[in-house]
Amino acid sequence: MIEYLKGHTSAESAFTVDDYPYGFRLRCKIRYWLEYQPKKGFRMWSQTTNPKRAGHPWNKPKASTYTWGPSFLGIDSENGHVNSHCFDFHYLTESKASDLLINYGHLLPVEFIPELERFIVVKREYTRLLATGMEFQIAGREAVRRTLIASCLKQGVRQRILTHFLYRSIAEHTNINKLISSSTIGELEDYLATFGLTFKDFKDEI
Numbered sequence: 001m002i003e004y005l006k007g008h009t010s011a012e013s014a015f016t017v018d019d020y021p022y023g024f025r026l027r028c029k030i031r032y033w034l035e036y037q038p039k040k041g042f043r044m045w046s047q048t049t050n051p052k053r054a055g056h057p058w059n060k061p062k063a064s065t066y067t068w069g070p071s072f073l074g075i076d077s078e079n080g081h082v083n084s085h086c087f088d089f090h091y092l093t094e095s096k097a098s099d100l101l102i103n104y105g106h107l108l109p110v111e112f113i114p115e116l117e118r119f120i121v122v123k124r125e126y127t128r129l130l131a132t133g134m135e136f137q138i139a140g141r142e143a144v145r146r147t148l149i150a151s152c153l154k155q156g157v158r159q160r161i162l163t164h165f166l167y168r169s170i171a172e173h174t175n176i177n178k179l180i181s182s183s184t185i186g187e188l189e190d191y192l193a194t195f196g197l198t199f200k201d202f203k204d205e206i
Contacts, residue, residue, distance in 0.1 A: 002085065004072040006107045008033045011047065011061065015073065015082060026051045032082045034073040035063075036109045042071035044084035070100050070116055072107055094123040122147045148199065161192070161202050 008015040014031035022028040029049045036042050047061035067086040074085045087100060097120045105113060126143035130136060192198060 001077045002074040003077055004074050004085070004104060004107050008073050009035065009109070011045070011058075014045075014047070015075070017080070017082065020048065022048065022051050028056065032073060034071060034084055036071075036112055037066070038111060038115075041066040041068040042084065042086060043067065044073065070097070070104075070108055070112070072104065089119055092119070092123075094120055094127060097123065118147065161188075 005015055007013055010033055011031065014033040016029060016031040018029050020028050020030040028051045031047050033045050034042055035045060043066045044064045045061050048059050049056040050059050064084065067084075067088060069087045069089040069092055071084055071086040073082065075082050087096065097116060101113070101116055101120065105116070108116070122143050125146055126139055129139035129143055134142070189199065192201075
């Protein structure tokens with residue numbers, strides 16, 4: 001059985017095993033931690049002490065490659081082995097992602113939670129588009145686009161668009177308030193395109 005660990009995110013807060021084999025005869029300490037870097041993902045670090053040197057100093061730490069998806073540092077209760085457990089976004093289903101968020105979200109870095117929440121929304125839309133017969137590559141791009149737009153609108157982007165045009169006194173668009181406030185997503189997207197703009201230009205953070 002795997003027990004997920006929390007809070008071991010650096011050498012200073014690492015999970016330490018006091019008795020670990022070093023070669024065939026010697027014993028040492030080893031510590032593990034799981035690093036998260038936005039836009040890169042997770043990677044596990046491990047570091048052993050050197051029992052051949054006085055004072056048993058720490059050796060140079062070793063890092064795994066980055067993985068992209070919710071990851072946990074876990075210990076096997078049967079053999080005591082410590083490993084990272086990654087649920088890669090490429091293979092993660094919406095239901096599994098939702099389960100991880102609900103049951104293990106408290107073990108994940110706070111700054112990673114919005115990324116997981118966005119993935120769930122995109123995956124749900126992607127699955128829906130596939131069911132309509134849309135080709136999977138197109139469905140993937142469209143799901144991301146629609147999710148981005150929905151996120152923009154949720155954050156009050158309509159009001160920022162309105163302010164943008166009113167501030168610049170676009171005279172030829174006398175009904176700008178009604179147009180921006182009541183138009184569909186597609187109509188608003190087309191309207192912005194005539195000015196060389198997209199929803200991204202009005203979103204605080206993508």
